Structure formats: C-alpha cells, structure tokens
Amino acid sequence: MNYLVPAALVIGTVVFMEWFAAWSHKHIMHGWGWRWHKSHHEPHDHALEKNDLYAVIFAVISVAMFYIGNWYWPLWWIAVGVSVYGALYFFMHDGLVHQRWPFRYIPRKGYLKRVYQAHRLHHAVEGRDGCVSFGFVYAKPADTLVKELQENKLKLSPQPPMEEKKRDVRA
Secondary structure: OOHHHHHHHHHHHHHHHHHHHHHHHHHHHHHOOOHHHHHHHHHOOOOOOHHHHHHHHHHHHHHHHHHHOOOOOHHHHHHHHHHHHEEEEEHHHHHHHHOOOOOOOOOOOOOHHHHHHHHHHHEEEEEEOOOOOOOOOOOHHHHHHHHHHHHHHHHHHHOOOOOOOOOOOOO
C-alpha cells in the first residue's frame, strides 16, 4: 500500500482536529455546552470533572470510526488522526497546562511555554465570556492574547449611556 495517502489522511486529520477543537471549544463548550465545561473553569480537588465527558464522546466517535474503517480503509486512517490528536490534547492540555500527571513541569521557553501561557490566559477570565485562545496545540503569542483579552474586557464592560444629541429646533 502506498503510505503517502494514509500519512496525508492522518496529518490532515490532526490539523483539522485542532481547528475543530478550537471551534467546538469556543462555540459549544463556551456556548450551549457550558454546563459540562464550567467544571473545567472552576477550582476543584478531584481527579475528574464533568468536562471530561467531552473526551469520552470523542473517544467513542474515534472507536466507531475504527470499527467502520474495517470496511472503508480511509476512515480507519482518519480515526488514527483523531486518536493522535487526542493524545496530543491529553499531553498538552491535561498534562502540561493543568498538571494532571504525577509530576510538575512548567515550560520556561519555546513552543511549550507559548501553549502553556495561551491556555493560562484562556483561564484568566471568570466565566465563559471574553476568553481567548480556544485551541490546544496552536497558540498565538502571549502579547497578542493579552491585547485580545483587554479588547474583550472593553467590549463586555457596561457602556455608559450615550448622551442624547441635541436637536436643532430651528430646522
């Protein structure tokens, strides 16, 4: 079998999954799915949170794709890509950023520091509105995200009432 097509399917799926994860994080988890995701934005002292149900859903979808992929080979390789992304997500998000592993490591430079800072800035906002950086593997530079946070804060702050324009009564 030519391995270029399977490799392209896996790599393409990983790239797509980062886009899809960022989109679903912003529009589903910080939207109508906030009831589950809220547990991730609140302090707690237990190993699991309701937000982990999202990972279970994606795992079930991936397993189903592997199963169906037995009859349609491209889907099997797409399932590999989804699984690779899931492993990257677990390492980057649960492990690196939220320290859900038995040792502590805080990156001091480079790509890992950028991802770490971006997700910490995502959690800098109380509640679901005004957050930045919804991806898990790609992250904008921290200074860009700080500017976005400041802009979001201005957008969300109550605006003073506008003065009524004085009408020219001579007209």
